[in-house]
Amino acid sequence: MTVSEKIFSKASGTPVKAGDFVLANIDLAMTHDITGPLAVQGFYEIMRDEEEKKVWDPSKIVIIFDHQVPADSINAAENHIMLRKFAKEQGILNYDVYEGVCHQVLPEKGHVLPGDLIVGSDSHTCAYGSLGAFSTGIGSTDMAAVFATGKLWFRVPETFRFEVEGKLPERVYSKDLILHLIGDVGVEGARYMAAEYAGSTIRSLSIPERMTISNMAIEMGGKAGIIEADEVTEAYLQERIPGYKLDPYWKSDEEAKYLDIRHYDVSDLEPQVACPHNVDNVKSVSEVEGTKLDQVFMGSCTNGRFEDIKIMADIMGDEPVAKGVRLLVVPASKTEYMKLLKAGYVEKLMNAGAIVEAPCCGPCMGGSFGLLGPGEVGLATSNRNFKGREGSAESFVYLSSPATAGASALTGEITDPRKV
Amino acid sequence: MEGRAWKFGDDVDTDAVIPGRYLIFNTPGELAKYTFEGVRPDFAKKVHENDIVVAGSNFGCGSSREHAPLALKGSKVSCVIAKSFARIFFRNAINIGVPVLECPNTDRIDDGDELEVDLSTGDIQNITKGETYQATPLPDFVREIVDEGGLIEYARKLVSER
Numbered sequence: 325m326t327v328s329e330k331i332f333s334k335a336s337g338t339p340v341k342a343g344d345f346v347l348a349n350i351d352l353a354m355t356h357d358i359t360g361p362l363a364v365q366g367f368y369e370i371m372r373d374e375e376e377k378k379v380w381d382p383s384k385i386v387i388i389f390d391h392q393v394p395a396d397s398i399n400a401a402e403n404h405i406m407l408r409k410f411a412k413e414q415g416i417l418n419y420d421v422y423e424g425v426c427h428q429v430l431p432e433k434g435h436v437l438p439g440d441l442i443v444g445s446d447s448h449t450c451a452y453g454s455l456g457a458f459s460t461g462i463g464s465t466d467m468a469a470v471f472a473t474g475k476l477w478f479r480v481p482e483t484f485r486f487e488v489e490g491k492l493p494e495r496v497y498s499k500d501l502i503l504h505l506i507g508d509v510g511v512e513g514a515r516y517m518a519a520e521y522a523g524s525t526i527r528s529l530s531i532p533e534r535m536t537i538s539n540m541a542i543e544m545g546g547k548a549g550i551i552e553a554d555e556v557t558e559a560y561l562q563e564r565i566p567g568y569k570l571d572p573y574w575k576s577d578e579e580a581k582y583l584d585i586r587h588y589d590v591s592d593l594e595p596q597v598a599c600p601h602n603v604d605n606v607k608s609v610s611e612v613e614g615t616k617l618d619q620v621f622m623g624s625c626t627n628g629r630f631e632d633i634k635i636m637a638d639i640m641g642d643e644p645v646a647k648g649v650r651l652l653v654v655p656a657s658k659t660e661y662m663k664l665l666k667a668g669y670v671e672k673l674m675n676a677g678a679i680v681e682a683p684c685c686g687p688c689m690g691g692s693f694g695l696l697g698p699g700e701v702g703l704a705t706s707n708r709n710f711k712g713r714e715g716s717a718e719s720f721v722y723l724s725s726p727a728t729a730g731a732s733a734l735t736g737e738i739t740d741p742r743k744v
Numbered sequence: 745m746e747g748r749a750w751k752f753g754d755d756v757d758t759d760a761v762i763p764g765r766y767l768i769f770n771t772p773g774e775l776a777k778y779t780f781e782g783v784r785p786d787f788a789k790k791v792h793e794n795d796i797v798v799a800g801s802n803f804g805c806g807s808s809r810e811h812a813p814l815a816l817k818g819s820k821v822s823c824v825i826a827k828s829f830a831r832i833f834f835r836n837a838i839n840i841g842v843p844v845l846e847c848p849n850t851d852r853i854d855d856g857d858e859l860e861v862d863l864s865t866g867d868i869q870n871i872t873k874g875e876t877y878q879a880t881p882l883p884d885f886v887r888e889i890v891d892e893g894g895l896i897e898y899a900r901k902l903v904s905e906r
Contacts, residue, residue: 447832472903
């Protein structure tokens with residue numbers, strides 16, 4: 325069995341295989357300030373004839389505010405008020421406006437475990453696959469059903485396995501790797517499938533680097549992006565859950581059946597850039613070098629961790645941000661922000677001319693702050709570059725690694741980080 | 745159902761359906777005012793009740809936000825026909841009662857073509873061109889949800905059986 329088949333077998337209480345339709349028990353459900361209000365409305369519709377309008381298990385639900393925080397409009401404030409009230413009435417854990425981005429906060433607070441079936445009303449919920457969970461994005465009505473019943477229907481997905489070997493070259497990172505894979509298979513290359521990332525390269529990655537990989541499984545159409553839990557995972561979880569012991573069952577069997585297996589050697593991989601307006605429009609940095617920039621956005625659930633921002637800051641050294649370029653740095657959580665603060669990186673970046681914002685989704689969701697105007701060009705370490713994603717439909721967004729973002733912030737144009 | 749086709753290409757993402765800055769709104773009517781604003785600025789003003797959105801492959805890719813099918817529902821389009829749909833959008837549309845049909849022949853349909861769609865059989869008649877296409881029927885499990893009137897009603901049944 326694949327790890328996905330194992331997780332769905334546990335969740336549905338019966339052995340299942342890819343292609344089966346199941347009604348599965350959910351281990352953890354997450355919603356946020358954008359998709360949460362619709363989920364709450366739907367929940368009360370489902371429960372309208374019930375005397376007790378209670379969620380199935382408040383201990384298995386997390387509500388977090390991260391998209392429009394602090395509230396940037398009266399509508400956003402009203403959404404926050406509604407969700408705070410719901411969380412309080414139901415006894416649900418609510419991470420308010422100061423904690424950070426859902427996909428960073430949940431793993432760092434110990435909510436995610438290998439073998440779990442996790443749903444979130446956000447498409448990048450696949451990020452938790454980095455810890456060996458089957459986690460997937462759902463809509464608000466699906467979430468309403470989960471709130472009410474603790475169950476959701478699924479088609480057990482086939483698995484697309486990516487076997488990656490070789491040592492990543494100097495100044496080439498996991499973001500470059502996942503962009504390369506997406507560029508290879510396309511935006512719907514893994515549609516309806518579980519993407520499974522394996523091989524010596526993947527095993528050599530830290531949890532933050534793995535999070536970047538799993539986070540972007542959705543950009544190849546994936547239902548999940550799973551990395552086998554190992555001693556690296558166990559060490560990460562032991563820091564959060566004292567005495568945690570990894571169950572070796574939660575991995576794909578050697579005889580597991582895959583829909584497709586692709587092999588990659590990344591020993592010679594160059595830094596990669598996704599060009600407008602699709603994430604699979606991927607080119608080597610050398611092909612787009614010199615593209616003039618108006619803004620660099622460093623952050624998001626894909627690359628907003630301490631390690632990511634450190635890479636950028638170290639590349640920039642003591643040099644200032646290029647004239648005419650706005651550098652927005654948005655750490656992914658309060659914890660990551662505090663690490664940066666203690667290590668002196670916040671001061672260093674601000675002295676260089678960066679705007680360091682409080683932890684949140686920032687420009688990535690296209691509705692809060694740091695948006696691009698018509699004709700402007702942005703480079704971002706986030707996950708999507710669709711037309712209008714980070715502001716005007718007449719703007720242009722390129723996606724890159726933190727290293728490429730750092731080098732480009734210095735020069736004011738897309739720059740190969742190996743040349744700085 | 746009968747309506748005029750609004751034709752789109754491949755990989756129409758949820759940000760194209762409804763830009764992120766409008767996610768503060770939660771009602772179909774409000775969201776409808778901004779549907780396809782960045783890619784078809786005339787859509788919200790010119791769309792008629794029962795019009796049909798037709799697209800290539802991977803329609804609705806990107807975010808899980810249900811605001812995208814809600815915006816289409818608010819625009820009163822009768823259904824969406826595409827070669828293929830992104831998984832989350834497909835689920836969301838079914839859940840809130842926006843019919844979606846997968847059809848390999850959407851290249852044959854042009855902007856403004858008059859279409860007649862039979863959801864029960866998957867038959868699509870292009871009245872303008874005098875052609876008929878066949879859409880893929882929904883899986884049985886999904887039909888159950890549709891037959892219950894959407895996921896809310898399906899879930900209510902589950903709750904009442906507890």
